[in-house]
Amino acid sequence: MKEICYPTWIDSIPVNSGLFSQTQILAREQLKTNGIPKKSFEAWRLTNSALLTEFIKHPLCSNNQKLKLNNIADSRKSSVKLSFNSEGRFEANIGKGIEKLNEKEINLYLSENSTSRNNNYDFNKTINEASNNQLIGFRVKGKEKKSLEIDIQASLNELIPTRLIIIVEEGSNIDILQIIEGSKSVSHSHIIEIHVGDSATVKHGIVSIGKDSSKLLASIFVKQKKHSSYSLSCIQKGWSMSRFEKEIVQLYGNAKTMIQGLQIAKQKQELATHSLVKFNGPNGYLEQIQKSILDDESHSIFQGMIEVPKIAQKTEASQLSKNLLLSSKAKVDTSPQLKIIADDVKCNHGATISQLSNEEIFYLQSRGINTKQANELLINAFCNDIINNVPIEVNQSACQTHLANLTEK
Secondary structure: OOOOOOOHHHHHOOOOOOOOHHHHHHHHHHHHHHOOOOOOOHHHOOOOHHHHHHHHHOOEOOOOOOEEEEEOOOOOOOOEEEEEOOOOOOOOOOOOOEEEOOHHHHHHHHHHOOOOOOOOOOHHHHHHHHHOOOOEEEEEOOOOOEEEEEEEEEOOOOEEEEEEEEEEOOOOEEEEEEEEEEOOOOEEEEEEEEEEOOOOEEEEEEEEEEOOOOEEEEEEEEEEOOOOEEEEEEEEEOOOEEEEEEEEEEOOOOOEEEEEEEEEEOOOOEEEEEEEEEEOOOOOEEEEEEEEEEOOOOEEEEEEEEEEOOOOOOOEEEEEEEEEEOOOOOEEEEEEEEEEOOOOOEEEEEEEEEEOOHHHHHHHHHOOOOHHHHHHHHHHHHHHHHHOOOOHHHOHHHHHHHHOOOOOO
């Protein structure tokens, strides 16, 4: 019988005695039983197992209980920055309309909201719950538009787990900008859960930039109530391995969801997006587009599923995967999928794989633009619609720093 591969260092970490004790015990047992996902798991069939093994080889971050929440003073917005440091204190000074959840509220939320993905083995959620001793939660209320910046910088040669909950109450409106940076050989497990109340609006941008041999597993769980709107623009670049899992549920239908993703990879990097959007009521709307730009021997993975049960009549949903290959050795695996039971819907999906057009390059050259500039213009045009939807107004200087050279080789 083949030995289960799991992080043995986790046995030496005392179980948390507080809020997370039960979830930690269950998650650790599940890790021991299942280990890293096998190729027989459909959701992990295309993933490089060697990279997953590297992900769990690092010990837990020694500052795991020393995650500090710093407020950036700005009278125009509530801006929160997460950073790892040696001070060992967890502080928050949140502006009007955004409150930090207390332990009782977090415990109640966790007991009432399961984030299991179709009862399948959720590796990232499991390893996060098995190792994480801290969960940060916010409540957003009031009709005045608010902004929230979350900046996570991970540069240790360790496993770093982070988890956030954001509850957006009825009628509230917020822009959320997450900047996730990784360097060295860090392994970062990240989870964010967003509950979007009735008639609430959330514009969510994620800019995740890795370098060196850094790795990222990230899960996004969103639940939408009636007449709510949730928009996500998610960018991945530079990680040796990066995987985003997005699970969005319209609890009662009558909601709007917009999802945009961009993966930019080179060398032997592997960037993946797995998404599930489920409609649990009628008159739901979804527009999803996933793009990738691949060079050298990089690998892009997209698996998207839209579920429309019988109760979700009058649903409108579209899903498109577009991929641009800059090298003959780059690889794309894309699988947009529909699972429809309802019979009165408008749903479509599709995928394209292409290269830079020689005709378009020639046209630009005829206008005095050299080959390199022509390539850059075409690559920028391919991804600008997604970049432009990131809520950069939350922190323009940070976004400009990360997005300005996004498409440079």
